[in-house]
Amino acid sequence: MAAQANIDRSTLVTFLLRLADDHLILGHRLSEWCGHAPMLEEDLAMPNMALDLIGQARALYQYAAEAEGEGRSEDDLAYLRRERDYLNCLMVERENGDFAHTMLRQLYFAAFMQPFWAGAVRSADATLAAIAGKAVKEVAYHVRHAGEWVVRLGDGTEESRRRMEQAIEALAPYVDEMFETDPVSEAIAEAGIAPDPASLREAFDRTVGTIFAEAGLEFQPVQFGQTGGRQGRHGEAMGYLLAELQHMQRTYPGAVW
Amino acid sequence: MVKPASRHGEHRRDNASFWPGRSGLGQDVRQDAWRAAASVPDPEVPCVTVADLGILRSVDIEDGVAVARVTPTYSGCPAVLAIELAVEAALREAGFEARVERVVSPAWTTDWITEEGREKLRAYGIAPPAKASNSVRSLFGETDVACPKCGSHETSRVSEFGSTACKALYRCLDCREPFDYFKCI
Secondary structure (H helix, E strand, O other): OOOOOOOOHHHHHHHHHHHHHHHHHHHHHHHOOOOOOOOHHHHHHHHHHHHHHHHHHHHHHHHHHHHHOOOOOHHHHHHOOOHHHOOOOHHHHOOOOOHHHHHHHHHHHHHHHHHHHHHHOOOOOHHHHHHHHHHHHHHHHHHHHHHHHHHHHHOOOHHHHHHHHHHHHHHHHHOHHHHOOOHHHHHHHHOOOOOOHHHHHHHHHHHHHHHHHHHOOOOOOOOOOOOOHHHOOOOHHHHHHHHHHHHHHHHOOOOOO | OOOOOOOOOOOOOOOOOOOOOOOOHHHHHHHHHHHHHHOOEOOOOOOOEHHHHOOEEEEEEEOOEEEEEEOOOOOOOOOHHHHHHHHHHHHHHOOOOEEEEEOOOOOOOHHHOOHHHHHHHHHHOEEOOOOOOOOOOOOOOOOOOOOOOOOOOOEEEEEOOOOOOOEEEEEEOOOOOEEEEEOOO
């Protein structure tokens, strides 16, 4: 039997759903690029990263369903909850925008997840540690891939630089939410299950700072960021996203293939 | 000698009487089961078997059932289910009652690909992964990848992500051939 940390069930499930939802929703957004990327290599790269994210989400939903113990399956959690029940941060649900916007968002999320998974590898919870053991390798590729594009576009033509600067401005209000701490994240950190998001800021700033320096870009912090995703309060984009994501299961309940 | 195949999950009769698990024969049976499972080719890279790739972790005989343990390469690898079904089918084919279990820890690493597997990949036109997957790579570090066709080290990466989750796209600057590189993780 896998080692389990000392934590109450609903805290663990909330924590797992936040994490799983981040990955499912961003994976869905990336998959929207399939067939629309600016070049063939990126047409392969983005669905590949989406696959990593959705694969990680599946493992997390399976564990959340098991921890919850109410007979819901991973599919129920992924496809059959209402908008208010999704606990992803707001950044991952934002529309893709242009390629620069998508790549910058990818860099931000991966630069946040990299130190998270690195810490979770040593989790007191054996299941999460196992998921982290795979994810930590995958996210390294995401940081590298997105980072290279941010440099290429930021340090590229006048037009590509303008797009990257626009992306920095558009995403700035959504960065701080990733690092929010609340009683759930505190309890999880205290139980040795996963690092508290706030503790990841230094590593994030270092990664993004290195890449921005290379790209000649500047990070623009905002005074008041957007928040609410962790409590299920989402932006307008989320409803449209879920309509597409859930369409099959809502139309043909229980459909499998 | 072995039980005829029956569907996974069906209730089994007690077969202790004709299952030779306790004798020296048990080891042979286990090896037969391993050979059967190990022969399954990877669905996306069919030149190598699941054993060559190191994703077949073990095959044991437990209560008369051949239990194969398989680990996914990537979290989202879409071939996982196909591999599990193929391993189960191969064991059935060999006359075993079979079950496949998925193990995620320890996480698969390309270091588990056997020497034979690396050679097969190269012969197939896929550059095998660099060794020592856990070494810390610098953010923009490039790996030295030799062209599987002409052996030249003058190669460049076209894309970090290739036709499957486990491969990247490269091209050889000497013989000009594009090729897949099995990513090191």
